Amino acid sequence: MKTKSKKRLSVVLGSMLAVSLTLSACGNSGNSEKNGNAEAGTNAGNTKVDKQVAIKYYNWDNEAQSAGTDAMLQEFMDQNPGIKVEHVTLVPGDSVEMLKKLDFLISSGEAIDVVQVPSLGGVLERATRGALAPLNEFYEKDNLVPEDEYYVNAKVDNNYYGLQYTKSSNYVMLNKDALDEAGLSVPTFGWTWDDYRDYAKKLTKGEGVDKRYGTYFHTWELYMNAPAQTMMKDPFVYDDGTTIFADPTYKYFFQLRKDMESADKSAKSYADALAAKLNYRTEFFNEEAAMILAGNWTIADPGNTEQYPHEFKTAFAPVPVPPAGSEPKDYEGKYFTSGNMLAMGATSKNKEASFKLMRFMSTAVSDNRLEFSGYKKADNETLLTKLVAGKEDMYDMDSLKYTLFDNEIQFLDGAQVMTTATSELTKIIDDGFSRFMLGNESIDKVQQWMVGEATKIINEKGVIK
Structure with a gap:
């Protein structure tokens, strides 16, 4: 993931x-x-x-x-x-x-x-x-x-x-009991990030220390631009070797993140996640959040009730796709796998x-x-x-098998062009997201800065073809 x-x-x-x-x-x-x-x-x-x-x-x-x-x-x-x-x-x-x-x-x-x-x-x-x-x-x-x-x-x-x-590969984990309580079905392939936002609003419940947020976004780059990280062949460069930081998914997802925490209040703030050094597993299994973007390295977790005590059943869904008009360049409707x-x-x-x-x-x-x-x-x-095995009652098995194995879920071929400057470009993503979320700079200004910095690094380091 x-x-x-x-x-x-x-x-x-x-x-x-x-x-x-x-x-x-x-x-x-x-x-x-x-x-x-x-x-x-x-x-x-x-x-x-x-x-x-x-x-x-x-x-x-x-x-x-x-x-x-x-x-x-x-x-x-x-x-x-x-x-x-x-x-x-x-x-x-x-x-x-x-x-x-x-x-x-x-x-x-x-x-x-x-x-x-x-x-x-x-x-x-x-x-x-x-x-x-x-x-x-x-x-x-x-x-x-x-x-x-x-x-x-x-x-x-x-x-x-x-x-x-x-x-x-990536997927979304959902509190099945919370879905049932809100009258929401388990999503399938084709639901969008706009749908995800709507689900998060409907799953948000309570106030103060008793509040359950609709979702939790962790501090990794995956959660800064999920479409770029899950539906593009490479998170840094296009097939022509140029930076993807100009991609329309950046403007869309950066704004989505801000709207969900500031307007909808359906997600904990990025500032709080950083300051408290929150653990994404704990947020989900402690019912601080009803949905979380994760991946198949967490399959054993719902059944591991000793380490993550909880009573609800976990459902699974494919990663949402970007809505029309916000798709990444050369969008194929397939997922990244590594x-x-x-x-x-x-x-x-x-x-x-x-x-x-x-x-x-x-x-x-x-x-x-x-x-x-x-x-x-x-x-x-x-x-x-x-x-x-032995923990099946903690899983919505139908949605898990569908998300992992259904033929409707297709995967991208491996990238043919990559860069060796991953650490430098990762820092640009982190800094750009922080400037937008914490520094309140405009998305256009932030994206222009990200593209400029990335282009200089890629030109200096080159790409692997």
């Missing part, structure tokens, strides 16, 4: 689940188990490995995540006895520092086989430096079309450099074995998988069943 836009709410689901629940390693019974293993073997790819080889799998697992990864790697080795895989955790629990260490290893000439990268941009940046191997020949050998296999593909100059390992990627080092001496492992990790049916897969044919519903 984007937890801060630079993460794009791509927070690893497994790291959240490790704290809130323990996944059982129960296998399927009877023929279904046999079929599951057969499918995993097929999905791992048909590339042949003729002799025993040793390869390394690099990532940034923390201790809890490492156990799941090790179990999946063992499954792979059991099915492929000719390949030995060493799991190398470069920097436990820190993807940013992990990438720095990875770059050092690459520059020192170490043979990198398979590496988990936290974002599409991380793959594209290293691909343009020649650090990663193109995957085209392996896809062709196995008669695979990448776009048919994965939601997001890392592609530079018609060469594929990474495949999607995990899948994250996730961790798998890539192969250009220096790998065992590329066939490495690709076989990449396919297995991204496609295998495994009880050890803790995160939704970026593989289009994955059975993510089975994983969902495990995540909510």
Whole structure:
């Protein structure tokens, strides 16, 4: 999603689940188990490995995540006895520092086989430096079309450099009891941010310390311009490499935020959210707010009543779309999705074995998988069943399954143009939003300033194509 836009709410689901629940390693019974293993073997790819080889799998697992990864790697080795895989955790629990260490290893000439990268941009940046191997020949050998296999593909100059390992996406969580009380139905795809504003007004109840707001907007960039963060391929640049800060969604959503907190009083103020350092989960589960924009890293939370005590049922809805006249440039009506990627080092001496492992990790049916897969044919519903097991009464399951899996919900292809100046551009979003919300500068003046600052940075840093 984007937890801060630079993460794009791509927070690893497994790291959240490790704290809130323990996944059982129960296998399927009877023929279904046999079929599951057969499918995993097929999905791992048909590339042949003729002799025993040793390869390394690099990532940034923390201790809890490492156990799941090790179990999946063992499954792979059991099915492929000719390949030995060493799991190398470069920097436990820190993807940013992990990438720095990875770059050092690459520059020192170490043979990198398979590496988990936290974002599409991380793959594209290293691909343009020649650090990663193109995957085209392996896809062709196995008669695979990448776009048919994965939601997001890392592609530079018609060469594929990474495949999607995990899948994250955004949604809205709603207090189902509050909806019923207000006579409101659970929204479906196509509801707009104007509808969201209307829902928030109708869900606002009470006064003072007993007030329940219709919604809560957290302090991340996701909540400063949700359409740009959830319905555009990249939150910083268009496909032509120019800044998106001139996009009509900025004027629309900045004004929506101000109107909802100042005129409607259906959302806590941005100033209060900053000053009190509020927690968005606490705001929702403590019934301080009836709706919140979140993402699939929170799926386990409604059932985790020990950490988040509450009695109401949680419903789910797709992210609202911008109303007519406020759509982003090149609007497709599809959602952004992200996730961790798998890539192969250009220096790998065992590329066939490495690709076989990449396919297995991204496609295998495994009880050890803790995160939704970026593989289009994955059975993510089975994983969902495990995540909510025993707590189904805390969920509106129909709306959850619809929001996550219905064919009406479509996703954008991965961005083909990105910038390396994400931290600088993120600061411009933060500063521009603060100038509008707290400094009362006009939206036109703020947007003009944002565009000017972003253009200077993009011209200086360039873009990845």
